[in-house]
Structures are given as C-alpha cells and as structure tokens.
Amino acid sequence: xxxxxxxxxxxxxxxxxxxxxxxxxxxxxxxxxxxxxxxxxxxxxxxxxxxxxxxxxxxxxxxxxxxxxxxxxxxxxxxxxxxxxxxxxxxxxxxxxxxxxxxxxxxxxxxxxxxxxxxxxxxxxxxxxxxxxxxxxxxxxxxxxxxx
Numbered sequence: 001x002x003x004x005x006x007x008x009x010x011x012x013x014x015x016x017x018x019x020x021x022x023x024x025x026x027x028x029x030x031x032x033x034x035x036x037x038x039x040x041x042x043x044x045x046x047x048x049x050x051x052x053x054x055x056x057x058x059x060x061x062x063x064x065x066x067x068x069x070x071x072x073x074x075x076x077x078x079x080x081x082x083x084x085x086x087x088x089x090x091x092x093x094x095x096x097x098x099x100x101x102x103x104x105x106x107x108x109x110x111x112x113x114x115x116x117x118x119x120x121x122x123x124x125x126x127x128x129x130x131x132x133x134x135x136x137x138x139x140x141x142x143x144x145x146x147x148x
Contacts, residue, residue: 012141014062014075015041016091016099017052023099024049025085027076029143031061037128039108045120048080053112058096059126063106066139071101094130105135 010029017024026049030042039061043050053059064072075085090102093109100107110126117123 010143012064012072012143014064014071014101014104015043015049015053015059016062016101017049017056017059018093018097018099019052019056022052023086024052024080025075025099026080027064027072034125038113038125039110039128040123040125042121042123045122046079050122053124054115054122056097057112058098059110059112059124060094060096060098060100061108061110061126062101062104063108064141065105065135066141068104068141071104072141094132096129100132103134105133105138105140107132107134 013028013031014025015028015031026043026047028041028043032040034040041059041061043053078085086099091099092102094100095109096111098109100109108128109130111129112124113127114125115122
C-alpha cells in the first residue's frame with residue numbers, strides 16, 4: 001500500500017553538501033531529528049548532492065521558513081548538474097565545509113555517522129557538529145501534496 005503525500009506533514013529543508021570544490025543541494029521533506037545531536041535524511045540515487053555527501057562524509061540541513069518558497073523551488077525542481085542552485089544566494093561554512101544558507105531559520109552542520117539502504121534511496125544519519133539558530137519563533141515551510 002502506498003501512502004498519499006499528504007498523510008503526514010513535513011517541514012521543508014535544503015540539504016547541502018560539498019566535496020573537492022563542488023557543491024550541491026536539494027530540497028527535502030524527509031529529514032528528522034533522531035537524537036539530541038543526530039538527524040536523519042533520505043536522499044535518492046539520482047541526486048548529485050548524495051554523491052557529495054557520501055564523498056565528503058558531511059552535509060548540512062538548512063531549515064526553511066514559510067516565506068522561503070523561492071529557495072525551496074530553486075533547490076527542489078532542478079538538477080545540480082544543469083544549474084548552479086547557489087548562484088546569487090549568500091552562503092557560508094561552519095565546521096564540515098558544507099554550505100550553510102544565510103537567512104534560513106536554522107542550519108545544522110553534520111558529519112555522516114551511518115548510511116543505510118541498498119536500493120535507490122539512502123537513509124543517512126548525521127551527527128550535528130555545529131548549529132546556527134537564527135530564529136526561534138518562525139513558521140516553517142510545509143510540504144504537502146507535491147507542493148508547499
């Protein structure tokens with residue numbers, strides 16, 4: 001049985017990674033905290049960002065606010081090999097070298113701890129090594145029914 005996309009609410013995040021001068025990012029709705037210092041993301045095989053994450057053993061989760069729909073669409077609808085998703089977007093790095101998006105509600109810089117999955121999707125658990133909480137009272141961007 002397949003679940004409908006609108007069965008559960010998901011906050012939208014941008015997962016980013018970098019390796020050997022390349023950087024990538026994708027919008028994900030399936031990211032969650034699994035411990036006080038661990039997050040889990042799910043990234044499909046078609047993702048260039050997944051390659052960067054696995055090569056660098058690091059990634060960042062950038063938490064989007066409701067008013068950041070443009071950023072979600074920038075990272076959600078195009079492939080990193082086709083367009084520079086970061087063009088004109090202010091970023092910086094913390095500990096791992098993964099791009100952190102300026103202006104998001106929060107950014108979590110993570111080291112890969114575990115990778116699970118033999119199929120097209122990989123579940124990746126990361127340990128948070130640096131965190132930036134820019135806003136404590138914000139309305140998150142929510143993914144619902146293939147849109148926001």
